Amino acid sequence: MKKAISVTVNGVVHHQDVEPRLLLVHLLRDVLNLTGTHIGCETSICGACTVIIDGQAVKSCTILAVQADGASVTTIEGLGTEANLHxxxxxxxxxxxxxxxxxxxxxxxxxxxxxxxxxxxxxxxxxxxxxxxxxxxxxxxxxxxxxxxxxxxxx
Amino acid sequence: MIPAQFDYIAPTTLDEAVALLSQHADDAKVLAGGHSLIPAMKLRLAQPQLLVDIGRIKGLSYIREEGGQIRIGAMTTHYQIESSARLREICPLLPEAAGQIGDVQVRNKGTIGGSLAHSDPAADWPAAALALDAELRAVSSKGERGIKAADFFVDLFTTALEQGEILSEIRIPIPKARTGQAYLKAAQPASGFAVVGVAVSLVRDAAGKCEAAAVGITGVASKAYRAAAVEKALAGASLDEKMIAAAAAHATDGIDANGDLYASAQYRKHLAAVYARRAITAASR
Structure with a gap:
């Protein structure tokens, strides 16, 4: 059964109904079209999928989207802008x-x-x-x- | 890699969580930080019907001192323990072990309670919990009980937690004066897990001799264990190089060591003695 979640990504609030098994990295890439976050090993080793949740760097392939309900996520797209790089x-x-x-x-x-x-x-x-x-x-x-x-x- | 389908509930109180667990008995798993369970679910090694996420229960993440003990909430992350200045002062083994788990991102999300309850034979926390004589508090709909670390690790991925129980807190006696501690591990270079990990906590008497020692070893066997023969050899001994090496040589006495592609059983036993020697040496400085 799908769960309603609300996640703030790069300052924008997104309300989504997601399957509990949806990984955060798939929410970002496949649902929100933020493909800057990469999928590498899928086994919590390589770090290509690293995003920052509430100030903590985490591997988004090892977090369920439902765990991020209510959280604030920063991806590479939200770190800087082309005109003003981080x-x-x-x-x-x-x-x-x-x-x-x-x-x-x-x-x-x-x-x-x-x-x-x-x-x-x-x-x-x-x-x-x-x-x-x-x-x-x-x-x-x-x-x-x-x-x-x-x-x-x-x- | 995507987990099999499951239902998900995130209770906000421990009472609700244990009620859900007793209601769903065989079908439910507790989700803490998820850094052991989610990888297992992605590989479909675990396929629970229901995840009970205890991450939204307030008051399960803390480090405090009470009743002569250090009390750590089950949802406290490895990073919180690693970065605790107070623990570095009163029980340095905890931050030292925490800092060697996985990597930065894993330590930000993984929890001490989740790791202990998972009881991976190559995890770091079990060795530390054993060497610190920890008591693990388990809560269920029937009440609460304490389980000594020495009784907690039953076998490969198997603990003394009963169906319906949630590990809620880790209690550690505050180390006495003249206590020395260390955690050293030979990490598997790809996974970071312990091929061998040795946790030592020893107390010296006024003359500098070893009054008592506790040694927990992970990575070697199907579960972490107390190296009783090493402890016995250290008790009352002067902590010189020769005595330490002689004691450490007993690191795998009576232990059936695991072997795998990376490290044979014989090599693990050798490493255990070497790392026991180094860890005891470091703890006695």
Whole structure:
């Protein structure tokens, strides 16, 4: 039986009737057409589906949409705008923190969470803070530099 | 990967939740943070008819001190424990173990109660709960009872929780003065789960000798266990390198170790002794 939920995504309230088994990532991508959040491994490992719920970075492939009822969700689409990128987005641009780009939305959301908790992280803290996100192209070095850029920019 | 169909209820009180569980007996599962159950449901290893989501019950997420105990609500996330400055001060094993679970996102959502009730043989919390002599509070429509950690883990994914019971709180005696603690694990590089995890809490006497030690080991067998032979060897011993190594060598005495593609039973036993030695050393500093 479908459940009525109300979720605020990037500041917009959405009322939906959803099956309890609908995963949050599918609500975002298939129902709300916010395809910036990617589906990678589907097993809570890769972090491509990372979004921020009420200030906490989480893997949206491991959360039911009904669990997000009443919550405020930020996806990559809501982090910055093209004209006014979030510092982490700008860092990925400036330091070429991506190659194929598949992991990038999740990396940026996890990076934003990291800077929320530690405003000037060391390279080690950045690598530790991104432990839940896998990139198979870059070797991570430019991603670390992108976050360092964002940290210095945010000051 | 999409779970099989199920019905979903999110009660707002514990009374409602236990009533639902007794009403639906075999068909219902409790959903806490969902970071063990939802993956199992996506793989269709679990196909409950009804999920009772306890995430909307107020007052199940807290860390407080009461009656000489640390009391942690079942819905407290790993991150809340990891980031608790007070726990780092009075019971550092808790934040140390919490910080080694999964990854940032998993720790933000996964809960201590959910993990303990799931009783994954490679989970971190069971080792810590054992080493800290935790008491797990279970609530049902019949009332409430306490289960000692040593009696809680029954077998692979099996706990002493009875049908209709919800794990509501974890109680840990506040560690005495001169207590040293550590949690060290050999993490499976892909999953982050413990190939071997060793939690140690030991008390030294005024002369620096070990007065008593508690050692919980996860990852090795079908359930986490107290390494009684290690504890016995440590009691009254001076905590020098040789004594610690001799005690740690008993880490898998009487234990039937698991083997898998990543680590054979023999390798796990070896790792258990090595990590026991390192964890005892770290705890005795």
């Amino acid at each position: 510092p982490v987005q700008e860092g990925f641009w400036e330091h070429h923190g991506l190659q194929c780009g598949y992991c990038t939305p999740g990396m940026i959301m996890a990076g934003a969470q990291l800077l929320d908790r530690i405003s000037s992280p060391t390279a080690d803290q950045i690598r530790h803070g991104l432990e839940g996100n896998l990139c198979r192209c870059t070797g991570y070095q430019n991603i670390v530099e992108a976050i360092q850029y964002a940290a210095s920019k945010a000051k």
